[in-house]
Amino acid sequence: MVFGPFTGKDNHGCPIAFGAGFVSSENCDAFSWLFTVFVDSLGVAPRIIITNQDWGMRLAIEKLLSGTRHRLCMWHIMSKLFEKIPKFFSDKEKFSKEFKACVWSELLDRDEFDMLWTGIIEKYVVEDHKWFKGMFAIRHLWITAYFRDVPMGSLMRTTSVLESENSFFKRYLKPLFNFADFTLQYNNAIGAQRNQTERLDYYNSTISPKYATDLAFEKQLASVYTDRKFRVVQELISEANKSCRMISMSTLENIEVFKVSDARKKTFTVTHEIEAESFDCECKLFERCGYLCSHLFFVLRNKDVNNIPEKYVGNRWLKSELLKAVHGLTSDESASDKGSNEDDKLQIGNRCHGRYFGLYQCAFKNKNHLIALDNLLAGIGPQIFTDDTTGSSSVDKNDSIKNIYGIVVPEEITAHAPDVVSTKGSASDKKSRIKSSIEKAIEKASKLHRRCGKCHKVTDHNAMNCGIK
Known part of the structure; x- marks a missing residue:
């Protein structure tokens, strides 16, 4: 499959x-x-x-x-x-x-x-x-x-x-895995991916980046954007502060029009609607990527703006959890439920992650400290999770399967191997598949050479096409 x-x-x-x-x-x-x-x-x-x-x-x-x-x-x-x-x-x-x-x-x-x-x-x-x-x-x-x-x-x-x-x-999956092996290794891969995200969340909550300018909105964005995205935005802010130049400025009724040249000597038009306090740049970087361009940062700097309006900060690259439609939450619902139990649970979970990673970083420098931390974590489990909860896990699992699928887990399960299907692209084993020039070169290089009957050298030619007469 x-x-x-x-x-x-x-x-x-x-x-x-x-x-x-x-x-x-x-x-x-x-x-x-x-x-x-x-x-x-x-x-x-x-x-x-x-x-x-x-x-x-x-x-x-x-x-x-x-x-x-x-x-x-x-x-x-x-x-x-x-x-x-x-x-x-x-x-x-x-x-x-x-x-x-x-x-x-x-x-x-x-x-x-x-x-x-x-x-x-x-x-x-x-x-x-x-x-x-x-x-x-x-x-x-x-x-x-x-x-x-x-x-x-x-x-x-x-x-x-x-x-x-x-x-x-x-790194985790092999073509010959059966479905049980695949499920276990897939869960391991997803666990590793989530662990990486949690590590980045922890680093974002503890590390303060170095500022490239004295602009107030740089510090504002450093506090809300994740570290990796803030580095990208910081380069744009630095470019706006050092390399961007004002070519011309004009006012048409309620609209200000700026011509801004960037570090690549290209000129873009930035428009500002005064009453609506809205900005727009011709390069459309904010619409594509979710963060402002150097041209808009330059205009905001010249207008002495200290705080970027919330609508131009966006919600795509924030340090906080992203609100997704998959969870059934909208921004209005989340705002009304900030004091709910789910938010308290999330805050406690974040504190637990922070304390664990803090202890791990301190203990990693010394092997004895790392062993002591491992023994301590191993002893915490039996204290928190009693025998009653672990004993009822299998029953709870069967009930959850029944609720999701509407059927009871059978006592005997007969699994058949899935049908083998032909695939496309480089994974295909069809002989009729057209090979690229790169694949042909690799096959030619890996092909075993034979000894020529005329020149008696181990090479890729034979006695028929040997250059020696």
């Missing part, structure tokens, strides 16, 4: 698994079932989904997730570029550099991209090339210029985050 994880990013910008499923085949019906179950378990359909160029997956998304913006993974597409470039090209590096600058640019709008793409294609005479024509026809599904107003959550450039998550799961 084919394993399909759903991967996103947490508030630290790290890959995180939302869930996973198994499908018996990679067709539209299988993916339709998978997406249906995923949306039911989440409670809401995602705003955007990034996939590879699987036709069955694309049909299932168009069929079921009509309100979801679908984007093809640029990393997968651009990794094929050198294989698709015609062989008659004399300078592939130059073409690749110009082509990637056009495709990856976040500053081009749709019309500017179309003109630049057409100019490059005509310059290198590949207008009739099948692959380039096909990619241009579906440019609305993968080109950055067509997703400038979409909240990508910093996935605009790091569309290879899925490959990072696949590499992470490969």
Whole structure:
């Protein structure tokens, strides 16, 4: 069976698994079932989904997730570029550099991209090339210029985050695992991922970053953003303070218009509606990634703004827990329940994590202290969890299974091995699959050489094509 994880990013910008499923085949019906179950378990359909160029997956998304913006993974597409470039090209590096600058640019709008793409294609005479024509026809599904107003959550450039998550799961999972082994190792992988998130949460609560400027809003953002995202924002604040310049300023009724030049000598327009106190920048960084750009930071600095308005701080990269629709909570509900038992439980849990990691860091320097901490933790369990609670765990588990599935666990379970299905891509074992030039080179390099009958050398030629007469 084919394993399909759903991967996103947490508030630290790290890959995180939302869930996973198994499908018996990679067709539209299988993916339709998978997406249906995923949306039911989440409670809401995602705003955007990034996939590879699987036709069955694309049909299932168009069929079921009509309100979801679908984007093809640029990393997968651009990794094929050198294989698709015609062989008659004399300078592939130059073409690749110009082509990637056009495709990856976040500053081009749709019309500017179309003109630049057409100019490059005509310059290198590949207008009739099948692959380039096909990619241009579906440019609305993968080109950055067509997703400038979409909240990508910093996935605009790091569309290879899925490959990072696949590499992470490969440390724990093997192709020949049965379902029981897979479940155990998958839980271990999810536990390791959550442990990493908890460590980052603890570091964010104890470590204070160094400030690059004396601006008050830098200290404000340092207190609310996670450390990894604040470093990105801090670079933009530093750029605004040192490199940005005001080109011109004009006022039209209730709107102020600023022309700002950045460190790359590019000029962008920043508009400010005075009555509504709203700001907007032409580069659209806030809409895409959830944090302000250097051009807006420059305007705010010049207007002596000490605190960034809450609507421009966002809620994507905050240190606090993200409010997700999967939990059935909205911002209004969460505000009214701040004094509830759940919040008290969360605060106590955070204190427990903080104390544990603090003790662990102190004890890690000395082996005897580490042994003493381990013995202490081992003795705490029996004191907190009595025999009554542990004895009733199996009964509680059976009751929970009955409540979820509506059936009683049978006394005897007969499990059959799942059907073996053919896969696509590099994992496929089909002989008819077209191999890339890289795979062919690897096979040729790993092939055992034989001794030539003429020159008597161990090499890749034989007596028929030996150069010695």
